[in-house]
Amino acid sequence: MSCKTKSKFACEFNFDLLSISLMTLILLIVIISCDNNPKSMNNKNLISPEKPLFADDTHSYSDPDKAYTTHLDLKLKVDFESKTLNGTATYDIRAFDADVIVFDTKMLNITKVTSNIDKDIAYTIGSEDPILGSPLTIPINPETTEVTIHYSTTPESAALLWLDPEQTTDKRLPFLFTQGQAILTRTWIPCQDSPGIRITYDATLEIPDNMLAVMSASNPTERNETGIYTYKMEQPIPPYLIAMAVGDLEFGKIGDRTGVYAEPSMLDKSLFEFGDMEKMLIAAEKLYGPYLWEKYDVIVLPASFPFGGMENPRLTFATPTIIAGDKSLTALIAHELAHSWSGNLVTNATWDDFWLNEGFTVYFERRIMEALYGSDYSNMLALLGYQDLEHTVEDIGHKHGDTHLRLRLEGRDPDDGMTDIAYEKGALFLIMLENHFGRERFDQFVKDYFDKNKFQSMTTDAFIDYLNTNLLNESDEKIDIRAWIDAPGIPDDSFRPKSNKFTHVETAVAKFLNTQIAPEYDWSTHEWLHFIRQLSDELPESSMSILDKAYNFSVSGNSEIAAAWYEKSINTGYDSVNIKNIQEFLLRVGRRKFLTPLYKALIENDQKNIALAIYKKARPNYHAVSRQTLDTLLDL
Ligand code: BES
Ligand code: ZN
Numbered sequence: 189m190s191c192k193t194k195s196k197f198a199c200e201f202n203f204d205l206l207s208i209s210l211m212t213l214i215l216l217i218v219i220i221s222c223d224n225n226p227k228s229m230n231n232k233n234l235i236s237p238e239k240p241l242f243a244d245d246t247h248s249y250s251d252p253d254k255a256y257t258t259h260l261d262l263k264l265k266v267d268f269e270s271k272t273l274n275g276t277a278t279y280d281i282r283a284f285d286a287d288v289i290v291f292d293t294k295m296l297n298i299t300k301v302t303s304n305i306d307k308d309i310a311y312t313i314g315s316e317d318p319i320l321g322s323p324l325t326i327p328i329n330p331e332t333t334e335v336t337i338h339y340s341t342t343p344e345s346a347a348l349l350w351l352d353p354e355q356t357t358d359k360r361l362p363f364l365f366t367q368g369q370a371i372l373t374r375t376w377i378p379c380q381d382s383p384g385i386r387i388t389y390d391a392t393l394e395i396p397d398n399m400l401a402v403m404s405a406s407n408p409t410e411r412n413e414t415g416i417y418t419y420k421m422e423q424p425i426p427p428y429l430i431a432m433a434v435g436d437l438e439f440g441k442i443g444d445r446t447g448v449y450a451e452p453s454m455l456d457k458s459l460f461e462f463g464d465m466e467k468m469l470i471a472a473e474k475l476y477g478p479y480l481w482e483k484y485d486v487i488v489l490p491a492s493f494p495f496g497g498m499e500n501p502r503l504t505f506a507t508p509t510i511i512a513g514d515k516s517l518t519a520l521i522a523h524e525l526a527h528s529w530s531g532n533l534v535t536n537a538t539w540d541d542f543w544l545n546e547g548f549t550v551y552f553e554r555r556i557m558e559a560l561y562g563s564d565y566s567n568m569l570a571l572l573g574y575q576d577l578e579h580t581v582e583d584i585g586h587k588h589g590d591t592h593l594r595l596r597l598e599g600r601d602p603d604d605g606m607t608d609i610a611y612e613k614g615a616l617f618l619i620m621l622e623n624h625f626g627r628e629r630f631d632q633f634v635k636d637y638f639d640k641n642k643f644q645s646m647t648t649d650a651f652i653d654y655l656n657t658n659l660l661n662e663s664d665e666k667i668d669i670r671a672w673i674d675a676p677g678i679p680d681d682s683f684r685p686k687s688n689k690f691t692h693v694e695t696a697v698a699k700f701l702n703t704q705i706a707p708e709y710d711w712s713t714h715e716w717l718h719f720i721r722q723l724s725d726e727l728p729e730s731s732m733s734i735l736d737k738a739y740n741f742s743v744s745g746n747s748e749i750a751a752a753w754y755e756k757s758i759n760t761g762y763d764s765v766n767i768k769n770i771q772e773f774l775l776r777v778g779r780r781k782f783l784t785p786l787y788k789a790l791i792e793n794d795q796k797n798i799a800l801a802i803y804k805k806a807r808p809n810y811h812a813v814s815r816q817t818l819d820t821l822l823d824l
Contacts, residue, residue, distance in 0.1 A: 239284070240384075243537035243647045246598040247371050248382035249314070249323035254286035257380050258424075262391040266401065266434055268362045271350040274340040277377055279387075281328070281335060289328050289335065292374040292381040294321025295345045300338040305331050319601050321374055337378045346812035347372035349492055355809055356435065356490045357508065358451045361399055363435035365489055365505065367498060367813060368428040370539050370602040379427040384537040384645040386424035393417050393432070400437040402449055402487060404429055404500035409439040409447075421501065423481060424643055426535050431500035433487055442466055445479070450488040454508060458488045461511045461518065464560060468522050471559040476529050476552065476635045480642065484525060492778035494811040496520045499527030499549075507779050509747035516713035517748060519557050519569055526552035529638045537645035539602035543593040544646055546606075547614015548634075554615070568714040570615075570685035575721065577612035581677055584609070591676040593617065594648045603813070616682045617672045623683055624667065625659060633659050648673060690718045697722040704731060706738035713746055720752045725759040732762035742769045751782040758789035767798070775806045780814040787821055796822070 242252040250256070257279040264275035281289055293313065301309040303326075314323040326335055341348060351363040366376055374381040395401045397415035400408065405419035421430075433449075440459045441447045443466025450458045465484070473479050486504045488511065497520045498505040504524040510517040530548035550573065558566035584590050584607065593613055595605045622630040637654065646654075652669060660667060671679040693715050700706060711719070720741070736742050741753035742765075750773060757766040774786060790799035803822055807815060818824075 239282070240386075240644065242382075243384050243645065245382040245384055245538045247320060247539055247602055248380060248385075249292050249320065250290045250380035250382060250385065251286075252380060252382070252385055253284070255281055255283035255289035255328065256385055257281055257289075257387050260377075260379070260387050260389040260391075260430075262377065262389060262430075264391070265394040266364060266396075268350070268364070268396060271343060271348075272340050273345075273348070273376060276336050276338050277379070278334060278336040280333060283328055283330075283332070287327060287329070288325050289332075290380075291324040291326070291337070291378045292321060292371075293324045293339075293378045295342050295375045296339050296378060297342055298324060298337060298339045298378065301326055302336045302338075303328070303332050304334040305329075309335070319599075320371070324378055339378060341376050345375040346816075347376040349811045351490055351492060351809075355492060356451060358436055358453050361396075361436040363433075363490055365433040365435075365493065366431050367494060367505075367811060368430055368500075369498065370428060370542075370606065372813075373427045373430055377427070377430060379430075381427050383426040383428055383535050383539070386426055386535075386643065386645075388424050389419075389421045389430060391419040391432075393419070393434075395434050399434055400449075401432060401434040402437065402503055403433075404431040404503050406483075407449075407485070407503065423501070425501055425532065426645070429499070429501050429532060431498070431503070431505060433489065433505065435490075437487070439485075443469070445469060445483050447483075447485045448488065449485060449503075451490075454488050454511070457511050457513070458486070461513070461515055462486055462521055464515065464518065465521060465525075467560060468518075468525055468556055471556050472522075472525055472529070472552070475555055475559070475631065476638055479528060480533065481528055484528065486521060486524075491776050492809050492811055494778055494780045494813040496779060496781060497524040499524045499531055501528070501532050507777075509777055509779055509782070512713065512746045512748075514713070516746070519553060522556040522560075523549055523553040526556060533638055533643060534641045535645045537647040537650075539597050539605070540595045541646065541648045541651075542595060542602070542606055543610035543614040544648065544651055546610040547593070547617060550611045550615035551618040552634075564687070564689055565712075565714075567685055567687040568689055568712070568718070571687045571690055572714060572717060572721075573608075573612045573615065574685050576608045577616070577678065580608040580612070586677045588676055593673045601816075603816070613672070613678065613682075616678070619683050620672075620679075620681055621655075621659070621667075624665070625663070629659075689715055693718045694722060700731075700735075704734055706734055708738075713748060716746075716749050717752055720749070720756055723756055723760075725756070727756075727760045729760070729762050729765070732757065732760055733765070736762075736765075742766050747777065747779075747782065751786065755785050755789050758786065758793055758795070761793070763790075763793075763795075771802050774802050775809065778810045778814055780817055783810070783814055784817055784821065787818060791821070 259280040261278040264273045266273055301311040303309055309326055311324060311326045316322045347366045347368055349365055353359050353362055356363045371381055373379055391403055393401045395415050397413060400411050401417055403419045405421040408417050436451050437449045438452050438455050439447055439449050440455050446465040446469060448458045448462055469479060469484055481502050483502050486506050488506055488508050491508050493507045496507050510520050526549045530552055531545040536542050536545045554566045554569055557569060581591055590605055591609050597605045697719060744750040754770045757763045763770060787799050800822055
């Protein structure tokens, strides 16, 4: 990022000695403030950052080449009675010969637009596209530096999930959380909702005075009496990373830079589960350079949260289903932490480039886990991931365009194309490069990649250029980049992960099939998962029953083991025994990764009526992200 001083400012001085030393001092200050520190990027009067190169994003109405936002000042009142947010979004803007600036909006109620020079602007709202929402077009002139949009959200605003007290863990107070990725931020904040656009933000929230609100920004750790809180995100981020959660929350510290927010009854369990977080942060920095977001906290949300985790900067949002009691599901934290580099520092420019976020992050996540727990551990993660990839390729079709790393999502909801391909094929691509060039060289390459492109967005083409310039051209050998980026399936030169621990599990499965005896094993969660995955869908009910009695899978407190076992139960017909537990799970948990395979299995095994009956009861507890997938799956 380079910077320019404002023109003309030198001309006002006479060049006597005093002025010259004054000028030197000013120049020095300007130079110091023109480092790469993103904090200085927003100082309008001193410097104006160069206009970034914006990729063409088919999922945003905004036209940043003409006019783009640089800073947001958000003021919102959170009203649990009406389940709406009400307030203003004020943007600093930069324009280039433009007479309008365009924002993305969806499911919002816009009431007024003002600017630094006009108290009532005649804005227009375009017709609504079912995926993209509507463009909000605001006339501007060369003097316009700031626009304010007055608005409220609606009950349809898909980013928001408003939970009644009964739907929370402690059942004392209501809860609200947001989910922005991929294109949902526009349903709670009018914004230029493209991952290629970066803004800093300030926020003021007014909430009920017995609750606490946190954002992807600097956060309070205690409640105050006023119910008014302020937040600052000083590093420029894409709008999909703006996030908020309001509830019965408490904070607990883990290390100097790490901590946890959770409902009171979850706090101690969470602090134990994530006890290695500071170590993860240190391991991550050792691999790929300094952590540039100051704090790294996790908030444990109610079980309705539709994802495992979401990498909101400074504050990862996480599902409580990773609290297993034995720290065995914390690779997810390593994953979200890794996004602090891959995704949040260097960001996919469009959703077609999603693999740049997730492929790098899966690769990085496993390197963090290897650093903390050794390669036996990370190899298990890699092999489970490989199995997921094989499944997904089978599912989508070996020749299908959605198995390319570079996606073509124009005209579609980006959510529909975001599969394990980006994650696992993306990570395999990087593993292939690591194997080819050696770990030392590849690590240096990745570290430099994050450093040289920090706080910027990246297209797949720009990445290939970067790769060619900084790694491939140094080598004589040919690597078939196209086979990875723009061709389907799993390329021939991909590496198949191996795990000794899993080989032992496979022996144990064979032994069980022969003897129908289920001995005790001192296994990790991942070994158990591999065990369950190895079982055939033809296994008789009697065998399922022996395993269940020996290992208590049906009542497992480990969500991954329970979900894998429930799916196996439905596929083998053992669910007649197990349906109560399955139903309880589907009513309690809203994590889409678990819901989709379970509902799918019910449908495929002629139990759609049961699936529908459960879904109708469970749906109010699910976030719009999960609802959208399941409505389609169940033809609602
Ligand atoms: N950024 C994703 C979640 C996401 C992806 C939200 C696409 C919306 C659209 C997050 O980092 C993620 O990948 N979460 C995974 C966990 C991970 C360990 C694979 C999840 O939620 O399962
Ligand atoms: Zn991710």
